[in-house]
Amino acid sequence: MTFKRLYLGKPWCEAIELDDGRQLIARPMRSSDGPTLKRSFAKLTPEEIRLRFMHPLKELTPAYANKLARIDRQREFALVLVENKPPEQALIGAVARAAIDQDPKRAEFAIIVGAEIARSGLGSYLLKRVIEWSRKKRLSELYGRVLRDNHAMLGLAHRLGFKRRLSADEDDIVEVFLPLNR
Numbered sequence: 001m002t003f004k005r006l007y008l009g010k011p012w013c014e015a016i017e018l019d020d021g022r023q024l025i026a027r028p029m030r031s032s033d034g035p036t037l038k039r040s041f042a043k044l045t046p047e048e049i050r051l052r053f054m055h056p057l058k059e060l061t062p063a064y065a066n067k068l069a070r071i072d073r074q075r076e077f078a079l080v081l082v083e084n085k086p087p088e089q090a091l092i093g094a095v096a097r098a099a100i101d102q103d104p105k106r107a108e109f110a111i112i113v114g115a116e117i118a119r120s121g122l123g124s125y126l127l128k129r130v131i132e133w134s135r136k137k138r139l140s141e142l143y144g145r146v147l148r149d150n151h152a153m154l155g156l157a158h159r160l161g162f163k164r165r166l167s168a169d170e171d172d173i174v175e176v177f178l179p180l181n182r
Contacts, residue, residue, distance in 0.1 A: 002121055012079060012129070018120055022083075024093060026129075029078035033092065034066035036082070040092040041065070044114060051150045052112040054173070075100040077133040079126060081117070093117045096126035098134060098142065105140040111153070123156050131160070135180055143177035 006015040008025075016024040041049075041060035049057050060068075071078050078097040083090040094113040101108060109130045113123045134142045145167070146153045154164075157176040167173035 003125075005125075012133075015084070016081065016122075016125075018117065022117070024081045024117070025084050026079055026081055026125075029069055029071050029080050029095070029097070031066075031070050033069040033080065034062065036087070036090060036092055037068055037095075038062060038065040040114070043091060043116070044112075048112065048115060051147055051153070052110065054145070054147055071097075077130065079129055081113075081122060081126070094122055094126060096130050098130045100137070100139070107134050107137070107139050107142050109134075109142055109144045111144075118152075123152070124160065127156060127160055131178065131180070139180050141177055141179055143175055146174050146176055148172050148174050 002019055004017045005026075006017075007013070008015055008027075010027075012026070012028050014026045016026055018024070038060050046056065076097065076099045078095060080092045081094040082092050093116060094111070096109065096111045098107045098109040100106070109127070111123055111126055111130075113126070131142060144153075144157065144162075146157070149172075154174065154176065157164075157178075160178070162176040162178045165175050165177065167175055
């Protein structure tokens with residue numbers, strides 16, 4: 001499956017139409033997205049949750065959802081793919097985020113794409129947007145911590161030029177990293 005994009009005239013905002021006609025909006029996370037994140041989390045499978053959060057998580061509490069929705073725009077970036085529906089009905093189908101480390105030249109990223117829209121190229125689209133943000137911030141490296149059995153994420157990272165290094169203290173984690181030097 002593939003998709004079409006249309007720039008919406010605001011930074012980081014695009015309308016996306018999947019081949020099957022479903023419509024999404026790519027836009028920065030809003031502080032008001034907490035309740036939508038909580039509703040959307042309920043649609044994820046236990047495996048999707050494990051692969052993203054690296055441990056079982058039964059629910060996204062309102063407090064945690066609100067925390068995830070509050071972004072420090074100087075140090076963090078988060079894009080959501082939300083259904084093009086009224087806010088009280090729309091679900092978030094994917095989230096990509098990056099946060100600058102203690103080392104101000106590095107940022108860690110994380111992505112989750114729900115099964116309903118997976119395998120459509122949206123993970124690649126989101127990670128490319130995170131790379132773009134990281135380059136605009138003049139960072140030297142973007143990295144992510146990935147479970148060793150998350151073959152989809154490891155494959156995506158490889159296709160986009162990320163290298164791998166083993167985690168020093170966790171056998172089941174692989175760190176993928178992309179040098180951003182121009």
